[in-house]
Amino acid sequence: MSEPSKPQGRKFQLPEHLKVYKDVWVIVEQERGQVHSVSLELLGEARKLADKLGVAVGAVVLGEAGPDLERICGDAFAYGADVVYRVADPVLKDYRTDPYCRVMTDVVNAYKPEIVLLGATTLGRDLAGAIATTLATGLTADCTELDIYMENRSLAATRPTFGGTLLCTIQTLAYRPQMATVRPRVMAMPERDDSRTGRVVDVFPALAEDSVITKVLSFIADRERNEAQLAFADIIVSGGKGLGKPENLKLVFDLAAVLGGEVGVTRPLIQAGWATADRQVGQTGKTVRPKLYIAAGISGAIQHRVGMEKSDLILAINTDKNAPIFDFAHLGIVGDALKILPALTDAFSRRLSVNRLAS
Incomplete structure (x- = not known):
């Protein structure tokens, strides 16, 4: 230090x-x-x-x-x-x-x-x-x-x-x-x-x-409560305002389900009523340190960054190539999250299916 x-x-x-x-x-x-x-x-x-x-x-x-x-x-x-x-x-x-x-x-x-x-x-x-x-x-x-x-x-x-x-x-x-x-x-x-x-x-x-x-x-133990346990998740897929409308958050849930991870969101999505507060990542939400953090449609403002920047691997998806999140993400995809999320879900699903058959 x-x-x-x-x-x-x-x-x-x-x-x-x-x-x-x-x-x-x-x-x-x-x-x-x-x-x-x-x-x-x-x-x-x-x-x-x-x-x-x-x-x-x-x-x-x-x-x-x-x-x-x-x-x-x-x-x-x-x-x-x-x-x-x-x-x-x-x-x-x-x-x-x-x-x-x-x-x-x-x-x-x-x-x-x-x-x-x-x-x-x-x-x-x-x-x-x-x-x-x-x-x-x-x-x-x-x-x-x-x-x-x-x-x-x-x-x-x-x-x-x-x-x-x-x-x-x-x-x-x-x-x-x-x-x-x-x-x-x-x-x-x-x-x-x-x-x-x-x-x-x-x-x-x-x-x-x-x-x-x-x-x-x-x-009542935490495991008996129907809430997200973001602080302990190894994989988190998070969505932000770039998703456009609440029904598109399903794309985040789909990818998280395939990967066996949790779903996180930014504060504006909580304020808009898209998700419950237990899924918020950031300064006023949860601090997380997963092995993989996928940020879809998230700009990377400091309020969100302080909650997830120590993740082992950060993959950012954003249409704006100048978005702040690309400054600290390990991998970045410049593109539409509404197209990339389904593609990732399909690719991971097929890959995991092949692995299961092989084993």
Whole structure:
């Protein structure tokens, strides 16, 4: 990582009482024993930041005691943690803001990490805001890049701003810990190393179920909901305003079905009522990192770009050869998506049929 731009104005020196804060932490998000992939991505990013600072990576794992919690602790080591802070209590079985915030506030105050990272998920955004408010520290949300400004050991957290038209790097200078949330699939997934081990620190919270106002009445897993799971798709075919009219979005669905992928759309299509919000890719939608991203009739404005530009392979289809998307797409086709999409669907269908027969 290159050194981020230096802050303007007088040189800042970290106050002495804040120099006791060390290490880079990731709060591991898990529900019913299933770890959210963004937490593993963040462990890889935390490893880079910690190596630059010369400190350790800590992972905080909260939940009910049992084999699932033990397995998650092992996963944290495998993906880069040096220390796991294991917080086991029946009250923490399901996520609720109040007990999770109370526990994390106590743990941070006790062990004093200098950086705390969370995923910018529904859970992570809720918890991050609560912790930052309770600790009276800074929080940079929805980051797309993290780095360290070594002169004062501050976290340089970059995020889109002004509706996604600019990228802004924010530093929390006079407060610790420095906190940031990062969207799923923005950071690369690190390689798993099962030979890695580390130290486990058991934390015993003083929690009582009777003191928690909110109660969990039922749990509905994402896989049981009829919504697009764009953040986890390996192939995404997306459509934009260049498709012309809503019925033409079927061409995108047809190609996605043949490829076994998901369908994404741009914000204008959501606003026009062509698709539901769970399919939006971009600054105000989902951030994705598929192996293949096909953009049909999408100009490539910055609001959409920040949500998909880290895809492994981007294929753009647009009638305008000067469309911004061709500046960062790996492959481009200048032409009418209404003709090219059916041709691709037919070609892939025939090719896959041949492969199935051959096998």
